Every structure is written in structure tokens, then in C-alpha cells.
Amino acid sequence: MxxxxxxxxxxxPMAKPVIDAMTTQMAEDFGNASSTHWFGRQAHTVLDDAHQVMANSIHAKPTEIVFTSGATEANNTAITQTAHARAALGKHIITTAIEHPSVLKPLAALEQEGFTVTYLPVDENGVISLADFDAALDDQTILVTIMMGNNEVGSVMPIAAIAERLADHQAWLHVDATQAYGLLEFDVHALGIDLLSVSAHKLNGPKGIGFLYRREGLNFPPFLKGGEQEMKRRAGTENIPAIAGFAAAVKLIxxxxxxxxxxxxxxxxxxxxxxxxxxxxxxxxxxxxxxxxxxxxxxxxxxxxxxxxxxxxxxxxxxxxxxxxxxxxxxxxxxxxxxxxxxxxxxxxxxxxxxxxxxxxxxxxxxxxxxxxxxxxxxxxxxxxx
Structure with missing residues (x-):
């Protein structure tokens, strides 16, 4: 059938160039990117090149890209670590009622810790009202986390208008771009996005790899504790074959x-x-x-x-x-x-x-x-x- x-x-499904890139890395380059010998340097070159590919795709800097195990880890990192690091400035977070579970569940956990979360309603097109956003934003708001595009109905949120409202506000803007990345062209610096999550398997790349864009100057401790990989921002030996496959997928789009x-x-x-x-x-x-x-x-x-x-x-x-x-x-x-x-x-x-x-x-x-x-x-x- x-x-x-x-x-x-x-x-x-993974694209053939992605499979080819991953196969090459698995067969020929097994070094740990943190090692200083030749094998490690070879792996680190692949890692550095991939940082550049990801940065170019969203008009960011390579040093602003943190590889993760996917958008779920990136979302959890951005939300939880921002909340804990900035709690002295306020404990209010704004999101929408139609976010992915990897956003909603960390927020629910933060509510148990005493944070207040406003869940903006959406209309029958799956879009929030900017008037509702304006009413929710206050001087206690430390984070706004809103998806760029919805995974069930495809609605696109007014990210540019939200970022404009936050230009002179203390709140950081986190965007889950898991579904939009690979379909919409955007510039994180021009838009004013502070944090952005992406997963490779939504654009014909491998599962288990993604990245968090973290604007230069944003300070919070790593979500995963351990080694000093990813410029001390995400512990754990880098998955070079998956990262190479991710880069190959991004080059296609x-x-x-x-x-x-x-x-x-x-x-x-x-x-x-x-x-x-x-x-x-x-x-x-x-x-x-x-x-x-x-x-x-x-x-x-x-x-x-x-x-x-x-x-x-x-x-x-x-x-x-x-x-x-x-x-x-x-x-x-x-x-x-x-x-x-x-x-x-x-x-x-x-x-x-x-x-x-x-x-x-x-x-x-x-x-x-x-x-x-x-x-x-x-x-x-x-x-x-x-």
C-alpha cells in the first residue's frame, strides 16, 4: 500500500545532504570538540562553521548561537533561567494561551514558585490582540514569551509590534520560532528579539538538535550544569554529527x-x-x-x-x-x-x-x-x- x-x-524526513553530512562526520570525525589535539580541532571547526551558518540564517552573531538538544530545551532554558535571574526586577510573565507545551509547562512550574503568568487569549484566527497585550504589560513584567507561528493552525503572531512595545521596557522577548524558522525570513536584531528557539527536525534536519539565540549582553546561568561547552552557556559534549546535519539543512533553505x-x-x-x-x-x-x-x-x-x-x-x-x-x-x-x-x-x-x-x-x-x-x-x- x-x-x-x-x-x-x-x-x-531528513534531506539527503543532511544524511550525507552526518554520515561523513560519524565515519571520519569522531573527536571531542573540547579536545585540543588534531581530532578535537577538526570537530571544533565543524562546530564553529555551524555557529556561523545558524547566525547568518537569522542575521545574528555566531557568539549568540547556543546549540541545544532541540527547541524544548531551548524554551525551558530561556524561560526558566530568565525568570530566576531576573526575579528581583519582577515576577510577571506574559505569554499566549496557544503556546507549545514546552513553553506552557515551564511557565506552570514557575507559577508554583510564585511567578504570575498572563495567558493572552486569541481570536478565531488564532492571533492575540495587541490591546490585550498592552493591558497586560506592567512594570513587574520581566519576560514575554510568544511563538512566532502556531504549530496547529499556522497563525502568525505580531512579533514586530510586540518588540516595538518592549523597546524601552525591562522585559526580555523570547520567541519560539520552531515552526516559522525555515519558512519565514526574519532578522532578530532588526526585530528586537532577545531570545529565540529553533529545532532542526522541523526543516528536514535531524532530531535531537536545535539552538537558542541569546542576544549578546543577556546574562543568566546555564540551564544544564557541567562542562564549559558552548562558551560556558550549555554543558555537555557537542553532538557534532547532528550539528553538521543541522547546518546542512539550514543551507538548503x-x-x-x-x-x-x-x-x-x-x-x-x-x-x-x-x-x-x-x-x-x-x-x-x-x-x-x-x-x-x-x-x-x-x-x-x-x-x-x-x-x-x-x-x-x-x-x-x-x-x-x-x-x-x-x-x-x-x-x-x-x-x-x-x-x-x-x-x-x-x-x-x-x-x-x-x-x-x-x-x-x-x-x-x-x-x-x-x-x-x-x-x-x-x-x-x-x-x-x-
Whole structure:
């Protein structure tokens, strides 16, 4: 049976240049980058080159890049260490109701320690109100942590407007750019971002590697204690093969490639909507279809069709899609993103699918998916009516 992968917001297949780069490092360069002999220096050269590649991709300095095990560690580091280091200046943090669990759970832990967190609501497009942000910001706010783009509905937050409001404020701005990096072109210095998290496996790189951009001059102790790797900011022997693979993945996503992917994914969204409509499928989009959203994510409501039943039947038919964030796939809890957008009583919460495109997704894949959704939804609705 043919299998079609449409869950790229969860993870992406590694690109061949990434695999080649990692294989070369594993086969030929096993040195510890902290060692001063030839083998160590070879590994350290790869590490230095990768710092430069990452820095160039967001218009930062190589010394502002800290390699981590992924965006989860980067988010935990930025949030927890900022809060502890700056608690004397205030104990208020601002975020949104639709952040990734790797942001929400560290914040919940900080609340147990006495910090106050404001969770900004979102509208039915999955976007916050700047008026709500302005009302929440006060002289006790020490951190604002807001994602650049949402992993379930693709909405993009007004980061530039938020950064502008913080230009003369003590609060640091942390941005989880896990889904946006690789699709949106941005300059962290021009935007005024202080901290930014990224994971390699969302852009055809390896799992278990990411980075934290930490603006020069920001002082807080490392999250992981131990050796003096990453300029004393993140302990642990560097995973050079994964770092080399990450750099190879980033080199593939030029500004033109980002624009091309966004345009392609927007076209695939339009095609899927048209194909579903022609097939007579009753559906509504969760969020907004817009060129400036993260267009690889497409979340739809299929009234009367259980998310679990639809996802299971599509899997049996050879299609990999999601009911929401892969990080909560084993949970019985409904999507907190859709709950924030439509309310906890909305039927959308239990009747929606997340379809996410990748660089290898084709128009034929989308045609086949639409046909499968039409067949399965007809069967499920008939069974429900019976």
C-alpha cells in the first residue's frame, strides 16, 4: 500500500545532504570538540562553521548561537533561567494561551514558585490582540514569551509590534520560532528579539538538535550544569554529527527557498479546499487561509466526524495526518489551541484534523487525500446517522 506523509509539522524526513553530512562526520570525525589535539580541532571547526551558518540564517552573531538538544530545551532554558535571574526586577510573565507545551509547562512550574503568568487569549484566527497585550504589560513584567507561528493552525503572531512595545521596557522577548524558522525570513536584531528557539527536525534536519539565540549582553546561568561547552552557556559534549546535519539543512533553505515553499504550500491549501468542495465534503477551516501565515499547516473541521475515527481511517488508507500537536498525541485532553480559539464546548475540538505539507508533498498527494477524506467522511456520517 502507498503511504503518503502529511504530518510535517510534527517532524520532517531528513534531506539527503543532511544524511550525507552526518554520515561523513560519524565515519571520519569522531573527536571531542573540547579536545585540543588534531581530532578535537577538526570537530571544533565543524562546530564553529555551524555557529556561523545558524547566525547568518537569522542575521545574528555566531557568539549568540547556543546549540541545544532541540527547541524544548531551548524554551525551558530561556524561560526558566530568565525568570530566576531576573526575579528581583519582577515576577510577571506574559505569554499566549496557544503556546507549545514546552513553553506552557515551564511557565506552570514557575507559577508554583510564585511567578504570575498572563495567558493572552486569541481570536478565531488564532492571533492575540495587541490591546490585550498592552493591558497586560506592567512594570513587574520581566519576560514575554510568544511563538512566532502556531504549530496547529499556522497563525502568525505580531512579533514586530510586540518588540516595538518592549523597546524601552525591562522585559526580555523570547520567541519560539520552531515552526516559522525555515519558512519565514526574519532578522532578530532588526526585530528586537532577545531570545529565540529553533529545532532542526522541523526543516528536514535531524532530531535531537536545535539552538537558542541569546542576544549578546543577556546574562543568566546555564540551564544544564557541567562542562564549559558552548562558551560556558550549555554543558555537555557537542553532538557534532547532528550539528553538521543541522547546518546542512539550514543551507538548503535560502530566502528564495522559503518564499517558494510558502507559495507552494498556499497553493496546496487552495487545491485541497477546492477538491473537498467538489467532492461534497462539509468542512470549515480552523484559523485563516492567508499568504502570510505558516502555510505548511492546514487545520480543518469535519462536522460529525470524530478526529480519532478520521485519523485512524486515514492511517489505514495510507495517509499520515494529525489531530493536533504530536507532543500531546498520547493525551486524552482536547487541543488547547482549538479550545482557546473556539471555546471548550465547540464541536471543532473533537472533529478536526491537522494536515501539514512538506517539501516533497505533491498535488497528486492532495488529490488522493481529498478523495480519501470524502469516502471516509461519507461512511462515518452514514454510520452516525444510522
Amino acid at each position: 502507498e503511504h503518503i506523509y502529511l504530518d510535517n509539522a510534527a517532524t520532517t 535560502t530566502p528564495q527557498e522559503k518564499a517558494d515553499r510558502q507559495a507552494k504550500y498556499y497553493g496546496l491549501k487552495q487545491q485541497l479546499m477546492q477538491d473537498l468542495a467538489i467532492s461534497g465534503v462539509d468542512f470549515k477551516v480552523n484559523g485563516q487561509v492567508a499568504l502570510d501565515n505558516l502555510n505548511h499547516v492546514f487545520n480543518i473541521w469535519l462536522p460529525g466526524c470524530s478526529t480519532y475515527a478520521m485519523q485512524t481511517n486515514l492511517d489505514l488508507a495510507g495517509f499520515a495526518v494529525s489531530g493536533g500537536s504530536a507532543c500531546t498525541a498520547g493525551s486524552l485532553e482536547p487541543s488547547h489551541v482549538l479550545t482557546a480559539m473556539f471555546g471548550k464546548e465547540s464541536p471543532r475540538i473533537g472533529e478536526s484534523l491537522r494536515i501539514s505539507f512538506g517539501k516533497d508533498t505533491t498535488a497528486l498527494d492532495i488529490s488522493k487525500l481529498a478523495t480519501a477524506i470524502a469516502k471516509i467522511s461519507t461512511r462515518l456520517l452514514a454510520k452516525h446517522a444510522g
